Amino acid sequence: MLFVEVALKVPLHRTFDYKIDPNITVHKGCRVWVTFANRKLVAMVVDIKAKTDVPENKIKAITSVIDERPIVSDAYLTFLKFTARYYCHSLGETIFTALPASLRQGEHPDKTQVPNYTLTEEGKASPKLRAKKQLALIEHLKGSGVTSLTELKALGFTTQQIKPLKEKGFIAEAINHCEAWSSHTLEIANKPRLNEEQAAICAAVNQQTGYRTFLIEGVTGSGKTEVYLQCLEKILNAGKQALILVPEIGLTPQTVNRFRRRFPNTPIDLWHSNLTDNERLHTWRRAEQGSSALVIATRSGIFLPFKSLGMVVVDEEHDGSFKQQDGLRYHARDLAVYRCATQQIPLLLGTATPALETLHNALNNKYQLVSLTKRAQTKVDNAYLLIDMKGQPHQNGFAPTTLQHIERTLARGKQVMVFLNRRGYAPTLMCHECGWLSECHRCSASATYHKSMSRLVCHHCGEQSYVPPQCVDCGSTNILPVGLGTEQVEQFLELQFPDTPLSRIDRDSTRRKGALEEALNEINEGGARILVGTQMLAKGHHFADVSLVIILDVDSGLYSSDFRATEHMAQLITQVAGRAGRSGEPGTVLLQTHYCEHPLLQDLVNNGYGDFARYALKEREEVALPPFSFLALIRAEANNAKLVIDFLSDLVPASPFSGIQLLGPIPAPMERVAGKYRYQLHIQAQDRAILHSYLTQLLAYVDKHPLANRLRWSIDIDPMDT
Numbered sequence: 028m029l030f031v032e033v034a035l036k037v038p039l040h041r042t043f044d045y046k047i048d049p050n051i052t053v054h055k056g057c058r059v060w061v062t063f064a065n066r067k068l069v070a071m072v073v074d075i076k077a078k079t080d081v082p083e084n085k086i087k088a089i090t091s092v093i094d095e096r097p098i099v100s101d102a103y104l105t106f107l108k109f110t111a112r113y114y115c116h117s118l119g120e121t122i123f124t125a126l127p128a129s130l131r132q133g134e135h136p137d138k139t140q141v142p143n144y145t146l147t148e149e150g151k152a153s154p155k156l157r158a159k160k161q162l163a164l165i166e167h168l169k170g171s172g173v174t175s176l177t178e179l180k181a182l183g184f185t186t187q188q189i190k191p192l193k194e195k196g197f198i199a200e201a202i203n204h205c206e207a208w209s210s211h212t213l214e215i216a217n218k219p220r221l222n223e224e225q226a227a228i229c230a231a232v233n234q235q236t237g238y239r240t241f242l243i244e245g246v247t248g249s250g251k252t253e254v255y256l257q258c259l260e261k262i263l264n265a266g267k268q269a270l271i272l273v274p275e276i277g278l279t280p281q282t283v284n285r286f287r288r289r290f291p292n293t294p295i296d297l298w299h300s301n302l303t304d305n306e307r308l309h310t311w312r313r314a315e316q317g318s319s320a321l322v323i324a325t326r327s328g329i330f331l332p333f334k335s336l337g338m339v340v341v342d343e344e345h346d347g348s349f350k351q352q353d354g355l356r357y358h359a360r361d362l363a364v365y366r367c368a369t370q371q372i373p374l375l376l377g378t379a380t381p382a383l384e385t386l387h388n389a390l391n392n393k394y395q396l397v398s399l400t401k402r403a404q405t406k407v408d409n410a411y412l413l414i415d416m417k418g419q420p421h422q423n424g425f426a427p428t429t430l431q432h433i434e435r436t437l438a439r440g441k442q443v444m445v446f447l448n449r450r451g452y453a454p455t456l457m458c459h460e461c462g463w464l465s466e467c468h469r470c471s472a473s474a475t476y477h478k479s480m481s482r483l484v485c486h487h488c489g490e491q492s493y494v495p496p497q498c499v500d501c502g503s504t505n506i507l508p509v510g511l512g513t514e515q516v517e518q519f520l521e522l523q524f525p526d527t528p529l530s531r532i533d534r535d536s537t538r539r540k541g542a543l544e545e546a547l548n549e550i551n552e553g554g555a556r557i558l559v560g561t562q563m564l565a566k567g568h569h570f571a572d573v574s575l576v577i578i579l580d581v582d583s584g585l586y587s588s589d590f591r592a593t594e595h596m597a598q599l600i601t602q603v604a605g606r607a608g609r610s611g612e613p614g615t616v617l618l619q620t621h622y623c624e625h626p627l628l629q630d631l632v633n634n635g636y637g638d639f640a641r642y643a644l645k646e647r648e649e650v651a652l653p654p655f656s657f658l659a660l661i662r663a664e665a666n667n668a669k670l671v672i673d674f675l676s677d678l679v680p681a682s683p684f685s686g687i688q689l690l691g692p693i694p695a696p697m698e699r700v701a702g703k704y705r706y707q708l709h710i711q712a713q714d715r716a717i718l719h720s721y722l723t724q725l726l727a728y729v730d731k732h733p734l735a736n737r738l739r740w741s742i743d744i745d746p747m748d749t
């Protein structure tokens with residue numbers, strides 16, 4: 028008799044043995060059907076063995092084999108086993124998070140094909156077309172030859188534009204097969220000469236055989252992407268594959284376009300949350316078969332099963348979106364380090380504002396720090412200006428000086444960007460008579476006033492309610508909005524500058540599909556002169572004409588209970604500032620604050636992010652916070668607060684564990700969300716091995732805990748929001 032050890036999508040921290048008829052062939056990395064707790068489940072075979080500890084009368088046979096050949100390699104399974112161990116997550120849930128949905132459901136890996144498009148002879152003859160987008164599509168195909176539907180969609184084309192071209196016979200559909208791509212056809216186009224700094228980095232990377240992580244610290248526009256592109260040449264020439272991780276794809280067709288224009292005939296595949304299940308399976312399979320040369324992906328792309336991975340690039344490595352915030356709470360950048368180290372390949376991390384963890388590793392020579400200090404195309408630096416708000420009169424959050432700057436910039440025909448990380452009209456309503464505040468009754472948070480909808484909306488649970496005509500407590504009609512949101516900023520600026528077209532970009536204004544693209548196009552075509560937005564505006568867009576950037580409220584980031592708040596504020600300020608001054612003349616960045624003399628703020632504006640970050644690291648060291656210690660968080664929530672506190676209290680051992688500091692249970696930063704009470708336990712250690720061995724014991728205990736099934740709990744290793 029033979030036995031298979033399988034991983035199942037269940038939260039238990041263990042695998043399960045089943046028996047299998049010795050006449051049936053099955054391998055590690057194949058899926059099988061099994062019954063578990065009277066349910067039929069897809070299971071992944073992680074080992075095949077001759078013996079089991081399960082008694083003979085208890086062990087069940089597998090139901091059937093799904094895959095004749097493994098769908099993932101041994102090395103890939105090892106990577107997932109590491110991931111599960113590191114993040115203290117069940118192996119089964121880890122594997123089933125990594126697999127695309129169709130494979131989780133037991134579908135055949137070659138079930139789907141995604142069409143490619145190419146120009147017909149009629150299409151190549153530059154047909155006269157009225158629709159601009161259709162012309163652009165023809166132009167694109169002229170440059171790139173065969174292009175997949177997913178790539179066309181990522182570039183902003185829609186099936187409504189593709190279909191008529193196909194019907195008129197200008198473009199033809201071809202099947203996008205999973206064939207291994209061959210590097211001897213590699214074409215390289217539109218390649219500039221590197222400047223000295225760039226060339227030095229490429230030389231260092233190209234020299235590298237085996238694993239090395241490079242941190243490329245370079246301001247926005249200093250040519251990091253160009254460095255990635257030229258480092259990739261060596262990898263592609265060797266017939267290897269590369270993974271490019273980016274924070275966002277849907278918003279930035281420029282990225283995809285850039286890679287396509289450089290490598291016109293290279294198979295590029297995409298991986299992001301807007302793909303259909305079929306499209307995802309297709310990219311997954313093409314990576315596994317060695318058919319894609321480049322995959323441009325968001326966070327979960329780190330789990331693609333490449334056949335011969337040669338390099339990973341993480342662009343904007345500091346970006347919070349690389350950390351998954353539920354289920355398997357992994358960090359794609361950190362997993363990239365493990366993956367590259369085990370595969371002995373280089374890893375490029377690029378950013379203008381390195382995460383303190385990453386910078387720490389670079390300063391310790393665990394990573395190699397390389398810098399780009401000049402902007403590639405413009406020679407100018409932006410100027411920071413702190414606007415002291417103390418005791419100043421202000422109108423709807425704008426100091427008089429700020430308004431003068433806007434006026435002057437507009438008069439010169441330039442664009443102005445106003446940044447505020449709060450959508451809605453005002454974060455709360457207040458009764459002027461008794462001090463009543465609009466609060467969400469399900470969360471420990473205020474309900475935001477949305478004037479255009481005449482609603483109060485909770486930004487944490489989504490609950491909406493009508494704006495009360497009178498104070499709920501005292502009946503007064505004297506109810507006022509308190510604080511500032513983007514909607515109010517928009518209305519105020521429209522009144523101040525009635526003849527200036529304005530565009531607001533936040534989650535409310537871009538809810539409709541395609542609305543964001545339209546707004547961005549309008550801005551790029553020079554329509555809108557004032558741009559108001561939340562951090563959606565900060566993400567990597569190139570707006571040529573912006574020469575004034577205003578950050579209305581810096582203070583919320585300076586004084587927060589989260590020890591990462593200043594780091595994130597500094598990153599945001601620097602990234603937003605990077606939007607200014609792209610057209611060749613220096614940009615101005617205005618920061619409104621009540622704390623002009625704050626040392627971190629002073630350091631940031633006078634000496635730049637790099638200096639700020641090194642100073643902030645010293646502060647972290649003094650108080651032994653990450654990256655000078657290691658942190659894990661156990662979170663729990665339920666409708667009943669006592670249950671949560673009892674559960675977490677019970678996890679705190681009676682006598683201390685050497686090398687471990689425990690704090691809690693303490694209320695989560697938002698104690699109540701959607702009616703549920705939330706508490707957490709902080710577990711900190713100076714040594715990662717001690718932290719992990721402690722957590723392993725703790726998890727074995729939690730798995731059997733009688734309260735564990737009565738509430739929701741989770742564990743977060745290296746949490747980003749504490």
Ligand code: ADP
Binds near residue numbers: 221
């Ligand atoms: P980053 O990724 O750091 O923001 P990019 O690589 O996008 O910077 O470069 C900014 C701009 O400068 C782009 O338009 C790019 O094409 C151009 N550029 C980068 N390097 C060079 C170079 N060596 N010669 C000419 N132009 C360059």
Ligand code: ZN
Binds near residue numbers: 459461463498
């Ligand atoms: Zn009142």
Ligand code: ZN
Binds near residue numbers: 467468486490700
């Ligand atoms: Zn709420």
